[in-house]
Amino acid sequence: MQIDLIDRKILRNLQRNADISHDDLGAQVGLSRNACWRRVRALEQAGFIRKRVVLIDxxxxxxxxxxxxxxxxxxxxxxxxxxxxxxxxxxxxxxxxxxxxxxxxxxxxxxxxxxxxxxxxxxxxxxxxxxxxxxxxxxxxxxxxxxxxxx
The missing domain is CATH 3.30.70.920 (Lrp/AsnC effector binding domain/regulation of amino acid metabolism (RAM) domain)
Structure with missing residues (x-):
């Protein structure tokens, strides 16, 4: 899977806050909630997103x-x-x-x-x-x- 500029924006935003809603993430990268959800799911299935974690102080x-x-x-x-x-x-x-x-x-x-x-x-x-x-x-x-x- 090749990733484009929007996928990169999604990955950058998710690295900063994996808890962000698909509505908010979509607004930040210029996609609808559903289109954003599909991209995130594709990035997960392709292995670009290994897992989501909580960072503890x-x-x-x-x-x-x-x-x-x-x-x-x-x-x-x-x-x-x-x-x-x-x-x-x-x-x-x-x-x-x-x-x-x-x-x-x-x-x-x-x-x-x-x-x-x-x-x-x-x-x-x-x-x-x-x-x-x-x-x-x-x-x-x-x-x-x-x-x-x-x-």
Whole structure:
């Protein structure tokens, strides 16, 4: 499916507010409610819209610390990778896990209450998988944090 300018406008608006009514969304992109609904449905069926979620303020629920874990490993076999992927998926504190190019093997993003909670996460991770090196950086200030893609 090819998307046009109107589809892009729909996606931009839905990224800002997935709860918007089809009437309001249609008015913002220049379509009737029904035409807008059909486009949104087509975008969902084609996989452009994976799911709709609620974004929770992490500070309000006590998850005040963002941590990036830089992982190096000397194990690169499929069994280790499967074990590592499963461990990261099982830990809800880990929001993102990425296999990297260059000097770093993996980068994890986690959200925890404080340094003690980070240490508990670290201990849980190293009990699950063997790592050659793990270092962490704590976010001091968020300058930008968004889920909106440039559509």
């Amino acid at each position: 992490p500070d309000r629920i006590g998850l005040k610390l963002t941590v990036f874990l830089m992982i190096r490993t000397d194990r690169h076999g499929p069994d280790w990778l499967e074990e590592f992927a499963k461990a990261t998926q099982d830990m809800p504190e880990i929001l993102g896990a990425y296999r990297m190019s260059g000097d770093l093997d993996y980068l994890l993003q986690a959200r925890v209450a404080d340094v003690a909670a980070y240490d508990a996460l670290y201990q849980k991770l190293i009990r699950r998988v063997e790592l050659a090196d793990c270092s962490a950086s704590f976010v001091m200030e968020e300058l930008k944090d968004t889920t909106e893609l440039p559509v």
